[in-house]
Amino acid sequence: MRITASAPDRWFRSCARIHRSQLAVGLLAQMGERFLSLVYRHLAGDPDATLMAVVENDEVLGFVSGVRGGNSLLLGLLKRFPIRAPLLAALHLLTHPRSIQHALEIIQHMTRRRQTGQGAELLSIAVAPDALRRGIGTRLFQELRDEFQRRGASEFTVLVAETQQDGLAFYAAQGGSVLETTAIGPLPAKRLVFNLAEK
């Protein structure tokens, strides 16, 4: 189901927790759970973004997020939470100085997204460790794909670190094809494309 900004705070914290455990090597995971919760709350409230989750008995089992258009996620986050976002980031960076490099790479990555005016993109998908291989990832992926199609996209992309071997296998099962080999900060990565016209 689609998660809106008025959803309970614990759902955003669950998304952050699942993100940190399942996408641990990614740049955003290095910014701490509280900052990540804020990012997911922002995505739920941004008209160009979508956050969907599978929730059972009030427990988030998995989520997917995506964005349409080349808007700056970072600027949006700062506009929406002008005090909390920089404060949480600064607090985290003060206690985890090694994450400063990651923070700079996030800014670079998000700015590049804006400059290239990218279209529809799946930003993150993750399922809780004890709920894997039950079709939850596929359900979430299909819901986001339908949403992109409803909004008029003809294709969407995803950037996936090569260390996410389960993610790469999952995307292959969903019919993705490799568009380019690139990098997310220091991590080698692949950009995959999904053609919506072929559905």
Ligand SMILES: CC(C)(COP(=O)(O)OP(=O)(O)OC[C@H]1O[C@@H](n2cnc3c(N)ncnc32)[C@H](O)[C@@H]1OP(=O)(O)O)[C@@H](O)C(=O)NCCC(=O)NCCS
């Ligand atoms: C990728 C992910 C979301 C898939 O979630 P899931 O609910 O387990 O996926 P599904 O049960 O819908 O799997 C669908 C198909 O994808 C493929 N697949 C999924 N996980 C796989 C794995 N670890 N190894 C090989 N194939 C896999 C299989 O073909 C699977 O079908 P099958 O179970 O009938 O064999 C989950 O593994 C995850 O959270 N991974 C860590 C985060 C990540 O890598 N995200 C992607 C980068 S953003």
